[in-house]
Amino acid sequence: MEDRMTTSGTLLWMCLVLFVLLTRHTSHSIDVANLSVDPPANIRIIDPGHLGHLKIEWNIPSSLQNLTDCTVRYQLRFYSTYAERWRSVRTVRLSYEAQFDLEKPIQLRMLTLVKGACTNDTEVLGEEVELVHIPEHTGVAGSRIRDFHCVYLNKEYMDCMWKAGSVNPPGSKHYLYYWHRDMPETAECPEYIPPSEFGIGCRFPKQSLLEFSEFNICVNGSSTEGALMPAYFSLEVQNKVKPARVSDLQLLVENELVQVQWSPPAGKVPEQCLEYNLEGTTESTDGSKWQWTNVTEDTTIDFLWNGGSQTTCFRVRSKVNDYCADEGFWSDWSDPVCFPEITVEGRNYEPWNDLALTSILIIIIVAVLIFCLMLLMLSKMCVNRKEQKQAFTLYQEKVHKAFLSPVFH
Template sequence: MGFCWTEQHIPVGFFILRKLPLKSRKEHSIMKHKGMMQWLSAMLVLLLNWNQCIAAYGITVLPPEDLQVIDPEHLGQLFIHWTLPASLEKLTNCSVRFQLQYFDTYEDRWATIRTTDRSYSAQFDLEKEVHVRVHTLLRGPCVNGAEIQSHGVEAVLKPPDKGSTGSKIKSLSCVFYQKEYMECTWEKGEDEPIHPRYHLFYWHRGMEQTMECADYILTNGARTGCSFPWDSLLEFTEFNICVNGSSAEGHDLRPAYFTLQIQNHVKPASIETLSLEAQPNGHFHLEWAPSEGKISDICLEYEVESRQKNVVGDLLHRNVTRETTFTSLSMNQSRTNCFRVRSRVHQFCADSSIWSEWSHPSCLPEIRELSILLCVLASSVITLLFLALCLWSIMGQLKICGGKKHTFYLPYKPKGDFSVSPMGGNGGYV
């Protein structure tokens, strides 16, 4: 409780100051300063307790009436409605506003809105309690030009109590591929019953009513996710999802609620082609084309990975750019240099995004090892040719005799005349 300042509460030192004898100019200045500080303190307390002062004079304001929290089955988008207090319906010389407060479980804090409307729509996590509080604000001549606030009226909405806690799915992972279709998959709960049958429902502001998934993802015959076509999605608004279900025995599974902004789950397609050239100055120039899909080129950024093989180990560098070309710093062209690229939606088009898969690497081989390999191949070819010529020359001079193995006759022609004359000839032996 506060109190209301009257004339008897005003610091008397501020008025008595003029009646005191002035011993010196310095003493007068100090006393005047103290009196001013007391006066300012009094005014501050008065302002802070102005509402209580008005109430002390009999001016009060009532809180709103008939506060309701309505669930239109939009999976977390709730409608809050209240009415004007009956005592203020015929009020003409004051303005009326309302202060709405609700606990935001996503931000873990109270959110405050001041409005002249009598309704408001907000997003809530239906797995937790919903707390709403509304005050009436009155301002104008009827309250002596001030603004006073009523005490609050509150409403609480409890989550549905269905199924055991362990029967609820653990998590939901959604990927918006190339902005063409989205897949959401979930993990089963800790206490998943035998042969459960899951159902996924979704809603966004572009829909008149909640819809069930039309294309479930099946794993071993069981539902483990949902595929959404492009025309069923809406960006930059709450996309609400609820996954519930039942067991084969007919027991309900605890529902799980999720709210996401689908533009924050975009994953581009991988880049298909890279063009890599070595420049005379020792640089490498890389070019590529943006991945195909519905993503605007101005919303994409790229990460270029350059890898240089070294005797000690690979040297790895990564650079982020919004261009579709990249020129590396001076690199050793005598070694193998490989490049690959991936893309994502940058921060000016979404709060978060998912990197695409890496492109296939594009490499330029090591020049030194290639030269050595060519030299070895050339030497081998020359050696084989020389051996073939030698073998051909030897085979031309060798003759195989009588078909006997390992028997060879060398062609021989003796010098001189060793012919024998006929018997009785002059050429006979003596």
């Protein structure tokens, strides 16, 4: 009898637990089903005049304003035309700032997320809404500038150059404006580069630049026919560095070992930010030639020389490495150095011979000029002495006549 009562009690207890669980699940399902998760309200795009750095604002949905036991978040997706992909962010704030290309449509997608006690800690997503904004620009058709590019030369100054549009109305004048996050407002180009065969440009001194941040640029203009179409660009300055040229490439030869060495280029680019491209060109006496390159972060590379009749010439250039920038420009090549000496018509030719011969020729020419000048001066001195002698002889004759003339009268 006791066993039956115990079994019945156990069954009753299990039924009660199952009932509670089912009741909670049913209540949770009803809460989630009845919860209205509307999209953000009053989505708007605000342009503070920072040449593409825009602010997106929105309001909490009215259906969720009195919600106290859940957290409301927002998912914002926007299409980055510079990166050519969608980017996504989740935030509890009611605003977000991002970079956009003002020459292309601005595409936004937003939805609301709710999670907490009201959803039994299950995240509930609302419906996603889309907003497309097309910036309006006016100007003479075809007058937008072309071939815009910037180079940060040795981290000392940055030159940005461009060419006039395919349509260049009479009286066209171009203006450049820029902005970065440390500036309260946009500013005009600090120093325009006069028009030349390379185009029109602007020079930025180092103090006007900011690395690792969007550096926004707008080039517009005016003409007798009206405003020129604006062009917008966004770049990161550290990705436009072109180091100075390596100027001290040297070869050290010991027995069969040839060591190529150089020093980092002078300038403001840190040594640890540089990588090098060493190029070697080998030529045999039969005229055959082959070339190879080696990318390294060292400033010394060793090679074995087989003692043959081949001649190898080296040159090197540098660029900012991946640790300090995403991209950059190679510097100009250094002057080449060769080993062994280049042979010309069976004679050894060394680069310093040209300098020695040139110096000797200059010394000979200067000596000849000095000798000719001395001859000219001696000739003039002889002429002067002859003229003085003739004058003195005439003077003596006059004195002699003057002295003897009373005696004969």
